[in-house]
Amino acid sequence: MIDFLVIGGGIAGLSAGARLSAHGRVTVLEAEDAIGYHASGRSAALFEQSYGPPSVVALNKASAAYLHDENGGYLTPRGILLVGRKDQQAAFEADAAALNMRAISAADAIDRVPILDSDKLAYAAVSQSTFDIDTDRLMQDFVRTIRGNGGAVLTKARVTSIRKDKHWIVEAGDVYDARKLVNAAGPWVDEVAALAGIKPIGITPKRRSMARLPAPGGHDIRGWPMLFGVGEAWYAKPDAGKLLVSPSEAEPVPPQDAYADDLVLAEGLARYEEMVIEPVTRVEANWAGLRSFAPDGTLVLGPDPADPSFIWSAGQGGYGFQTSPAASQLVADLATGMTPDLDTETTAALSPERLRR
Incomplete structure (x- = not known):
């Protein structure tokens, strides 16, 4: 039994998978031949802490130390x-x-x-506070973390069926049983939600x-x-x-x-x-x-109100890499019932619940 099955092998899915791999068995499914094939592989790869709406800026600030320092740092000055x-x-x-x-x-x-x-x-x-992000190394290090914690990152694994019994049953060539499902499928997140019987959030x-x-x-x-x-x-x-x-x-x-x-x-x-x-x-x-946008233009992170075992990591827009350390930590905290480090106002602004009102 997989604890967390992540659909999507871009920066959203890989970073969430890496954080969750400290709490259970993780498998990431990527439909294409390689990770980061779509938006993540075509990013401008820039970190600017002030760029984005308030909830994104909060994520940027919370991600800065990780991007500057973790594994020797991923940033080089650009301006x-x-x-x-x-x-x-x-x-x-x-x-x-x-x-x-x-x-x-x-x-x-x-x-x-x-x-x-x-x-x-x-x-x-x-x-002068703008930096290039080494996006390839960042993704590869998240993959390394998942595999180092006993998880798997699988390519050529396109999801064709999702159903819920006592747990999630996902067909993607092979059949995967999972306690929790993380939807990090980029532009396809609403299609994944529909397969799972979850109301879409209106991603554009x-x-x-x-x-x-x-x-x-x-x-x-x-x-x-x-x-x-x-x-x-x-x-x-x-x-x-x-x-x-x-x-x-x-x-x-x-x-x-x-x-x-x-x-x-x-x-x-x-x-x-x-x-x-x-x-x-x-x-x-x-x-x-x-670039995938929710109706209000900011990220959608956390369990769906209708089924908390279905977890969103969506709507990254153009902010996916620069927010990935903090966004993935928030996803992991909410998925495992831990108290997030982010303030409650920011957490609420990023929650799927705001789109269900």
Whole structure:
């Protein structure tokens, strides 16, 4: 008998499985050929403690020590640079305030990122509290914890049937019996809930596209900050000597293996090009991922009110990696009847119960 059967092998499922593996036997089922295949494998991989609604910021703060220190730490400094045109002053100031950023001169911004267009750039602000996350190592360490505690992480295990007798019986090629079921299936969490006879929570998957460009102008971009356009109309992030550029779209789509929309990608690249002096001459690769949102835009963590043996770890949106240490600990605490370290207001704001009222 499995104590905790986790459906979904992305960051939500792996982190929850790792925390729960200290309390019982854990098995994680991933439908694809590899862990982190969908949204988790297509993340911008950034930690910014001030990014997100209040409940997410609380999770970010509670996750910071783990991400900085556990297993030698998973963070390296990146910083962010917000840039705006003259006609964007009000929106620029709102964005800078929301992220606790410090205003700098246009000349200073161009010193940091020399491809910025001095004719277009009117406003700039920086934050040094932003870090890259080593997402692959973080996931692999969660897998290592699960297996080290006697659990299993299985790929090519697509769930086709779920029923409840005295315990959960799940078919995914083989048949698995479990006392508790953790739904961490990303864009598919509502489909999993429906299979289990649990009322869905109204998750909306939203597509975000990405293009990989050669280093602009042959620059060494490894030390550049991440660039944001005002209103997050686009962003650009150095990655392994290349530049990742996204139109930052949030297009609702059905659960799927997402791919970039050519028109949306072109529009986003045009918004990026407007602020720089180096044109986009070649796109080396493009892809898309799905970010999953609950109706109120924050995570859904904990037992379902109708059946406490069905546990949600859902609605990560774009916050999955940066919140994973604290979110997974909250899931484990609630699943095992322990008192969470998070305050009651935050715990309530993340509870599935809020969506049942």
